[in-house]
Amino acid sequence: MKKEFTISLFTEHHIGILNQVTIIFTRRQLNIESIAASGSAVKGIHKLTIVVNTTEDLIEKVQRQLEKLIDVLKVFVHTNDEIIYQEIALYKVQTTELMKSDIIEFIVRSSNARFLEITPEYVVIEKTGHKQDTTDLLNKLDPYGVLQFVRSGRIAITKQTKELMAYLKEMDEANNIKQDKDFVAEIKSDL
Amino acid sequence: MAKTRKKEKITGAKALLYSLLEEEVETIFGYPGGAIMPIYNELYDIEDEKLNHILTRHEQGAAHAAQAYAMVTGKTGVCFATSGPGATNLITGIANAFLDSVPVVFITAQVTSTLIGSDAFQETDILGISMPVTKWNYQIKQAEKIPEIISKAFYIASSGRPGPVLIDITKDAQLQTLAFNYQKCTSLRSYNPNIPLNPADIESAAILINHARKPLILAGHGILISKAGKELMAFVEKTGIPVASTLLGLSAFPVKHPLYAGLLGMHGNYGPNVKTNEADLLIAIGMRFDDRVTGDLKRYAINANIIHIEIDRSELNKNVEVDIEIHGDAKEVLKALIDQVKANSYPEWLSEFKLCNKTETDKVIKRECYPSRGEIRMGEIVSLISEKTQGEAIIITDVGQHQMATARYYKFKNPNSLITSGGLGTMGFGLPAAVGAKVGKPNVPVIAFIGDGGFQMTIQELGTILQYQLPVKIIILNNSFLGMVRQWQDMFFDKRYASTELVNPDFVKIAEGFDISARRVKERKTLEISIDEMLSCKKPCLLEIMVEKEGNILPMIEPGSSVSEITLCLSVNKDL
Numbered sequence: 001m002k003k004e005f006t007i008s009l010f011t012e013h014h015i016g017i018l019n020q021v022t023i024i025f026t027r028r029q030l031n032i033e034s035i036a037a038s039g040s041a042v043k044g045i046h047k048l049t050i051v052v053n054t055t056e057d058l059i060e061k062v063q064r065q066l067e068k069l070i071d072v073l074k075v076f077v078h079t080n081d082e083i084i085y086q087e088i089a090l091y092k093v094q095t096t097e098l099m100k101s102d103i104i105e106f107i108v109r110s111s112n113a114r115f116l117e118i119t120p121e122y123v124v125i126e127k128t129g130h131k132q133d134t135t136d137l138l139n140k141l142d143p144y145g146v147l148q149f150v151r152s153g154r155i156a157i158t159k160q161t162k163e164l165m166a167y168l169k170e171m172d173e174a175n176n177i178k179q180d181k182d183f184v185a186e187i188k189s190d191l
Numbered sequence: 192m193a194k195t196r197k198k199e200k201i202t203g204a205k206a207l208l209y210s211l212l213e214e215e216v217e218t219i220f221g222y223p224g225g226a227i228m229p230i231y232n233e234l235y236d237i238e239d240e241k242l243n244h245i246l247t248r249h250e251q252g253a254a255h256a257a258q259a260y261a262m263v264t265g266k267t268g269v270c271f272a273t274s275g276p277g278a279t280n281l282i283t284g285i286a287n288a289f290l291d292s293v294p295v296v297f298i299t300a301q302v303t304s305t306l307i308g309s310d311a312f313q314e315t316d317i318l319g320i321s322m323p324v325t326k327w328n329y330q331i332k333q334a335e336k337i338p339e340i341i342s343k344a345f346y347i348a349s350s351g352r353p354g355p356v357l358i359d360i361t362k363d364a365q366l367q368t369l370a371f372n373y374q375k376c377t378s379l380r381s382y383n384p385n386i387p388l389n390p391a392d393i394e395s396a397a398i399l400i401n402h403a404r405k406p407l408i409l410a411g412h413g414i415l416i417s418k419a420g421k422e423l424m425a426f427v428e429k430t431g432i433p434v435a436s437t438l439l440g441l442s443a444f445p446v447k448h449p450l451y452a453g454l455l456g457m458h459g460n461y462g463p464n465v466k467t468n469e470a471d472l473l474i475a476i477g478m479r480f481d482d483r484v485t486g487d488l489k490r491y492a493i494n495a496n497i498i499h500i501e502i503d504r505s506e507l508n509k510n511v512e513v514d515i516e517i518h519g520d521a522k523e524v525l526k527a528l529i530d531q532v533k534a535n536s537y538p539e540w541l542s543e544f545k546l547c548n549k550t551e552t553d554k555v556i557k558r559e560c561y562p563s564r565g566e567i568r569m570g571e572i573v574s575l576i577s578e579k580t581q582g583e584a585i586i587i588t589d590v591g592q593h594q595m596a597t598a599r600y601y602k603f604k605n606p607n608s609l610i611t612s613g614g615l616g617t618m619g620f621g622l623p624a625a626v627g628a629k630v631g632k633p634n635v636p637v638i639a640f641i642g643d644g645g646f647q648m649t650i651q652e653l654g655t656i657l658q659y660q661l662p663v664k665i666i667i668l669n670n671s672f673l674g675m676v677r678q679w680q681d682m683f684f685d686k687r688y689a690s691t692e693l694v695n696p697d698f699v700k701i702a703e704g705f706d707i708s709a710r711r712v713k714e715r716k717t718l719e720i721s722i723d724e725m726l727s728c729k730k731p732c733l734l735e736i737m738v739e740k741e742g743n744i745l746p747m748i749e750p751g752s753s754v755s756e757i758t759l760c761l762s763v764n765k766d767l
């Protein structure tokens with residue numbers, strides 16, 4: 001059974017990393033529903049948030065393949081109940097429409113959206129929320145002529161209590177243990 | 192080494208070569224061109240010292256040679272190519288090394304950094320092109336980055352599940368100067384190849400092993416990569432469990448050992464394939480359940496629990512659902528397991544394998560390896576050479592029927608003594624691989640079995656053999672067909688031989704043109720003496736053996752069939 005998964009991918013900030021990541025989705029024949037790239041709470045570590053519709057079985061394989069990429073630090077896969085997520089949408093409407101009646105203003109207020117910019121020619125409305133919310137607003141504004149509409153990729157914060165930092169620390173420790181082992185082996189072979 | 196070189200300012204090109212020396216590289220396979228000239232210019236001074244450069248005749252040849260060199264020496268191979276066409280010519284070789292998990296560091300040159308992205312002369316996006324077939328790749332645009340990135344490249348290529356790494360270096364970075372300071376890479380925060388074993392997994396695996404009645408080991412390339420041959424032997428001799436091998440696992444376990452059960456897969460042995468579906472436990476070590484091994488997945492391992500020991504976590508549960516995943520290095524896992532498994536023996540189970548072996552011998556092997564009439568067969572050549580070399584040679588194959596015959600009939604004794612293209616099945620691999628293997632192991636006889644088709648894909652490497660006087664022994668098994676494809680046409684396409692018959696050149700004359708002593712064998716009565724002559728030859732030599740034109744490799748698991756449906760005789764419609 002397919003469902004929606006949100007993948008949070010933490011990577012080194014290298015040129016080409018997005019390419020490496022998308023190759024895996026292409027090879028696994030997965031459509032990316034949305035994607036967002038940004039910094040993370042840890043300096044120098046980049047975060048990709050990717051939404052896909054697929055099965056549990058496949059997502060696990062994809063997760064392992066993503067984690068195998070050398071420049072990927074950690075990959076988390078979450079279902080919607082495990083994350084707090086938002087998208088942002090912007091709408092451009094003609095100012096004349098706004099002036100005709102107060103209906104647009106009413107829609108904007110009641111949708112918890114806001115005016116981002118008002119010029120003599122057009123207004124820009126901003127709304128954050130889940131895809132359904134931003135789509136609802138689009139439908140409501142549609143009769144009044146939406147000149148442009150754009151929605152960002154999903155961004156998400158996970159509910160899990162163990163944070164990336166803790167994982168990074170563990171990974172560092174694992175590396176150090178190995179170095180200690182190498183060192184011991186080296187000393188032994190020198191004897 | 193690093194100390195003496197620390198403060199002097201050197202070019203990026205020289206820093207690259209010094210970095211290679213720091214990694215104890217001795218041999219580079221490559222081909223020069225415009226963008227990489229600064230590197231070759233520095234090589235001119237260093238070459239005589241310690242770095243040996245082998246000039247192949249095509250970049251694909253350099254790539255395959257570097258891979259074979261890596262496989263026989265256990266070191267990381269190194270390969271140079273120039274930008275643009277030089278780099279793109281490497282791709283098949285890179286993909287081949289990627290699928291077969293072989294560590295090779297590919298160095299490609301790139302146009303000057305300011306020109307990148309402008310479609311400059313001989314500019315290609317080699318990072319983009321090679322991304323799906325490299326373990327890692329990186330472009331260096333500043334000379335100072337060279338030591339750090341090269342050390343990273345070697346670390347990544349050789350650790351964990353090894354694989355090819357490509358480093359693209361712009362021409363300006365080769366020419367800039369830097370103060371050379373080399374530090375070996377020993378860890379990366381985003382990549383940790385050292386997996387701590389989970390004792391609970393080992394324990395549960397041991398319980399399954401100790402309770403199994405019909406266990407079978409599936410030994411893969413991972414055993415060779417982790418140098419776990421001794422551990423495997425100790426494990427097998429203690430537990431008494433029979434060992435079947437994948438194509439790339441061949442030579443990890445001696446073929447003549449009484450517990451060796453045979454080759455798995457499409458043209459493998461009868462016993463291990465059939466018994467895969469009768470076993471109650473499969474212990475898969477360093478292998479990845481490739482479709483050529485499993486046949487129809489829905490009807491694979493139908494009675495068995497599966498323990499999968501594998502260093503690449505993404506291979507676990509990828510193709511086959513397993514009962515116990517052991518994520519780890521084969522050697523370490525086997526070491527841990529040995530103490531927990533009971534000494535045992537399975538005389539009845541083994542006798543079933545013997546019975547299968549007898550069936551296969553009667554129906555296939557006798558006819559193939561010991562024919563008294565008819566044309567020469569591939570199997571008889573391979574088994575004759577196997578006997579005469581006592582399984583001690585390094586064997587190279589190309590891809591096709593001769594490859595399967597070699598895998599089936601050569602009795603491998605020593606680790607890493609079969610160099611073949613497994614995952615990618617690259618025709619043209621054989622001849623350049625023989626070059627690389629001979630350079631890597633000059634004191635071991637290197638014998639390459641190559642088809643008449645595949646030989647012509649990289650035939651230019653005869654020039655490399657000539658130039659470096661590499662005493663490789665080339666055996667062309669000439670059936671005047673693209674044999675393996677013809678076999679499929681025979682079996683599945685009503686014998687409609689579309690574009691598989693070859694009109695071949697005079698291979699003996701060609702060899703002579705390269706100063707390689709050559710001989711053609713057409714009849715059985717001169718076969719043995721020609722082989723003796725070839726084996727005792729101290730120089731490069733070539734033997735062209737005319738074999739049965741329409742011979743088929745059997746047994747075979749037909750596409751879509753289950754391992755237990757492996758056929759010993761050709762399907763009915765053939766006889767009609």
Ligand SMILES: Cc1ncc(C[n+]2csc(CCOP(=O)(O)OP(=O)(O)O)c2C)c(N)n1
Binds near residue numbers: 616670672673
């Ligand atoms: C580069 C490449 N092209 C095509 C194939 C498909 N293919 C597999 S086996 C084979 C025939 C090989 O013929 P030959 O080299 O004469 O060897 P034989 O099978 O006769 O031993 C072909 C064309 C391949 N494996 N690799």
